Amino acid sequence: MTGGMTATRLHNGSLTVTVSDLGAEMQSLAGPDGAALLWHGDPAFWPGRAPILFPIVGRAPGDLLAVNGQVAPMAQHGFARRSRFALTEAGDEFCRHTLTDSPATHAAYPCAFRLTITHRLQGATLRVEAEVTNPGTDAQMGPLPFGFGFHPAFVWPLPGADGAAHVVTLDNGAEPALARLRDGLLTGATTASPFRSGRLELHPGLFAEGALVFPAGAGPGLRYGVPGGPGLRFAFENLPNLALWTKPGAPFLCIEPWHGMAAHEGASPDIAERPGTLTLAPGATCRFAMSVTPEQEATGQRVDALP
Numbered sequence: 001m002t003g004g005m006t007a008t009r010l011h012n013g014s015l016t017v018t019v020s021d022l023g024a025e026m027q028s029l030a031g032p033d034g035a036a037l038l039w040h041g042d043p044a045f046w047p048g049r050a051p052i053l054f055p056i057v058g059r060a061p062g063d064l065l066a067v068n069g070q071v072a073p074m075a076q077h078g079f080a081r082r083s084r085f086a087l088t089e090a091g092d093e094f095c096r097h098t099l100t101d102s103p104a105t106h107a108a109y110p111c112a113f114r115l116t117i118t119h120r121l122q123g124a125t126l127r128v129e130a131e132v133t134n135p136g137t138d139a140q141m142g143p144l145p146f147g148f149g150f151h152p153a154f155v156w157p158l159p160g161a162d163g164a165a166h167v168v169t170l171d172n173g174a175e176p177a178l179a180r181l182r183d184g185l186l187t188g189a190t191t192a193s194p195f196r197s198g199r200l201e202l203h204p205g206l207f208a209e210g211a212l213v214f215p216a217g218a219g220p221g222l223r224y225g226v227p228g229g230p231g232l233r234f235a236f237e238n239l240p241n242l243a244l245w246t247k248p249g250a251p252f253l254c255i256e257p258w259h260g261m262a263a264h265e266g267a268s269p270d271i272a273e274r275p276g277t278l279t280l281a282p283g284a285t286c287r288f289a290m291s292v293t294p295e296q297e298a299t300g301q302r303v304d305a306l307p
Contacts, residue, residue, distance in 0.1 A: 008087060008095040014124040015294075023081040024097035024117035026050040026152065029126060031294050035160070037232065039153035039252035046153070046247060051081035052117055052130070053149035055109055056274065057241075058262025059184030065108070066269040067145065072108040076184060077151070079108065080115060094120040100135075111144045112136030125293040132288075134280040144280040145271045147260020150239070150290045153252040154224065154232060156202070164226045166202045166253075168244065173198035176217035176242075181210050185265045186275070190215070204248045211245035211254075215261065215275065218242035223295075224255060230296060237289040241276060257290055 007027055010017040016034070018027040027049055029038040041049045056065065056078045065074035075082075083105075085097035099115045114133040119126065134144035156166060170176075175193035179186055194200050194212065206212065218241075225231020236242075239257035246253050260276035267273045278286055 005084075006087070008090055010093055010095060010119060010121050012093050012121045012123070015121050015126055017119060017121065017126060019095055019097070019119050021085050021087055021097060023083060024052055024085040024099070025081065026119065026128070029292075031124075031159075033159075037154055037158070037294060039155055045250035045252070048081075048151065048153060050150070050152035051077065052115075053077040053147070053151055053258065054080035054115055054132070055111070055113070055146040055148075056271065057147040057149040057258045057260040057276075058181075058186075060274075061185065061263050061265075061267055061269050064269040065271055067271050068110055068142065070110045071269055074108055077149075078147075079105065081151075085115075085117065088116075093122075094118060111142075111146075113144055113146070122291075124295075125291050127289060127291040130288040131285055132278075132280065133285040134282050136282045142282065144282075144284075145277050146280075147258070147274060147277055148286075148288055149241075149256060149258035149260065150288075151254060151256045152290075152292075153246075153254045156246065156251055156253040158225055158230045158232070161226045161230045164229060166225060167223075167227055168195075168200045168202065168255075169223045169227075170195060170198035170219050171221035171223075172217075172219035174217050174219060176214040179213040179215050179261075181213060181262060182265060184262055185267075186213070186262050188264050200244075202253065204246070207244075207246050207248055211243045211256075213261065214242045216240060222255070224253065225295075230294070233293040233295050235289075235291045238286070239288055239290065259288060 005022045007018045016030045059076045085099045088098045089096040096118045116131040118129040175195045177190040221235045236257040241258040243256040
């Protein structure tokens with residue numbers, strides 16, 4: 001326990017994970033050798049580790065959000081990452097955290113909701129599942145408009161890969177168009193993709209103007225790591241938008257699959273105008289998932305299969 005926050009530890013011999021009840025945020029991820037794969041949140045660069053983004057992804061114009069006619073302050077990426085979740089179920093290899101609406105959330109976001117985050121170990125794979133449910137009725141709160149995203153940061157370089165070029169390789173081999181942000185808002189323009197046949201070699205200069213945002217076409221999976229060496233394999237479900245981000249000079253890379261993005265410059269605060277906004281009717285549920293598997297590409301083996 002740190003600062004009143006509790007952390008749940010998961011372990012299965014292949015992976016070790018800890019998850020805080022603050023934001024249901026993963027605090028650590030390590031393979032069987034104990035080497036850290038997740039960024040440790042050094043505030044000198046960025047204090048986050050793997051925040052959950054809800055009910056918006058990215059910034060709102062003037063940091064104000066309008067929902068069902070109510071306008072109120074809303075910080076970038078929403079309030080879930082700063083909220084205490086309840087640990088509702090846990091075992092050696094999984095934990096489930098839940099956040100529900102309250103008078104405090106209604107002041108900024110007048111909607112009934114239930115957000116459930118499950119971290120689950122499946123062999124050498126960590127699967128993170130999210131469920132957003134509208135538990136209300138037509139007479140109570142009504143529809144639930146929202147965006148959702150994952151924002152995990154991984155060490156760069158990866159363990160055992162100091163000095164080696166790191167590459168993001170899209171499973172679909174695509175060259176998705178790049179959208180740019182200005183003061184955290186989408187400019188509305190797109191530029192040529194930095195990917196070539198699905199391959200992007202990473203260097204700090206890529207991020208001199210901020211995050212790389214790919215509104216469409218990045219596909220449902222990618223690999224981050226050293227070709228022929230250590231890497232992390234990702235798969236995404238119901239998360240069509242992708243961002244890559246770091247602070248220049250910082251030793252981490254954020255790999256962020258989203259459903260929803262920042263507002264456009266000049267847009268109103270209305271949540272309905274945000275790209276990718278989803279709306280759930282009372283009683284409906286929407287699901288998202290991200291999985292990550294450490295691997296050694298040179299041998300074609302997952303980390304748990306290595307001698």
